[in-house]
Amino acid sequence: MEGAEINTLFGELRSAAFNSLAALDIRLSFIDTEEDLGAVVYGAKGDSFVIQLSRADITAMSKDALIGCLAHELAHIEKDTEGGSGISELARNFVPSMTANDEREVDRMVIAKGYGRQLLALQTYHDEHYEPYNASDGLTRDEIMALVERRLE
């Protein structure tokens, strides 16, 4: 997808599932990087956020994988700002907070919001293009599928 389309998709995702973050200044930036496909950069005062996306990946990945990626990064912000109420003391001192526990909790938040299928698409894309995820990087494929199925019961 292209930048303008992605910004539209991002706006739709924010209003559909991340209303708690409506007051926060969150922008997308498309960068040339080989490190990872997405990351959140926190403004110095903790009140602005930039989600950096790899330019090569956004053109290569499916729309579902892209939604999974945006939802995952937004969930990081929701978690670190305690639901949009302000950046937590913990996040302020340990930004970016990227512990394995965070990744797993963030994935659970994404599934709870109804984006488990997109999270799986993201994971499939990621594992084809980067070092495959393991349990310390986030929920495993089997764990995501189990949670998605439980949600649909």
Ligand SMILES: [Zn+2]
């Ligand atoms: Zn993450």
